[in-house]
Amino acid sequence: MDAMAFALNGDILQFIPIGTGRFQGRVARLKLDGVDIRRVVHAPFLVHGEVPSDQVALNLQVSPSEGLTLNGDTFELPTLAVLPEGAAIQAVCPTEQDRIALVFRAEEFDRLIEVCGIQAFPRGRHHMLRLGEEQSGRLVRTVTAMTDLAETTPSLFAVPGLDAALAEECHRVFADALLGSEHHSGCARKTGDMLRQVREADDFLHANIDRPIYTRELCAALQVSARTLHQSFSAVYGMSPQAYLKRRRLVLVHRALRSARQSRAMVKSIVLAHGFFHLGRFAQEYMAMFGEMPSETLARYHDRTAPVMA
Incomplete structure (x- = not known):
């Protein structure tokens, strides 16, 4: 990918x-x-x-x-x-x-x-x-x-x-x-507002990647209502803000694992640093999204360059 x-x-x-x-x-x-x-x-x-x-x-x-x-x-x-x-x-x-x-x-x-x-x-x-x-x-x-x-x-x-x-x-x-x-x-102006909101939500995630983000604080940071934010994400990405943010975090973990040095402790460290604190649930969600365990991603990309085909 x-x-x-x-x-x-x-x-x-x-x-x-x-x-x-x-x-x-x-x-x-x-x-x-x-x-x-x-x-x-x-x-x-x-x-x-x-x-x-x-x-x-x-x-x-x-x-x-x-x-x-x-x-x-x-x-x-x-x-x-x-x-x-x-x-x-x-x-x-x-x-x-x-x-x-x-x-x-x-x-x-x-x-x-x-x-x-x-x-x-x-x-x-x-x-x-x-x-x-x-x-x-x-x-x-x-x-x-x-x-x-x-x-x-x-x-x-x-x-x-x-x-x-x-x-x-x-x-x-x-x-x-x-x-x-x-x-x-x-x-159009309405669409432009929606695009701006989802961009700013992504920026907020990056600034707070090491902890959970709740809808109410995201709305406060973006100065929009929960309904408006949900409508924006539904129109632009076809999913809720929380569903998007979870997938975005998982992708960032996957990217970090691909470039990290190989060790079991490294997996836990990366997962915690990206705001996932329930490790068992995280592993299930990661497996569902990428078809492999986090440790397998780390091992697969250790000491070799990622191929052109994702």
């Missing part, structure tokens, strides 16, 4: 699995001139982060998947999500996903949409474009064919000029899809 997040975008994205058992996922990545193409297949999870200041990220599903939301907006085929510089990424992927991402340098993206006669997208918030069925299908087929080629025949990319030709073709089909799209902006 952490390895897949790193392969996607360094440590910018934070993943929280919402299924049971060991997380499964794979990433096919192709870096071309001005655009980084990624095809991602993965198990259910929540993800949060923010688009870097010099990038624009685009996301499109390869196959239909129910329940996918981005920053509180429904995200389904043939919708293209545009995430400009500084845009929040708070998504729920409740089922297995097969999707593609195109990550442009910001200046390259602005040049491309200018050629299409499209006004620049305001920074800091996401935008949803409803594509035509034909244009969406062509974009998906083109991009998946490129990533398949990169996986199966990587030696082809030693051919001079191939990168530039593929980048040009990617730009062409993307521009064609944009020209036939219908645009609406995401992140």
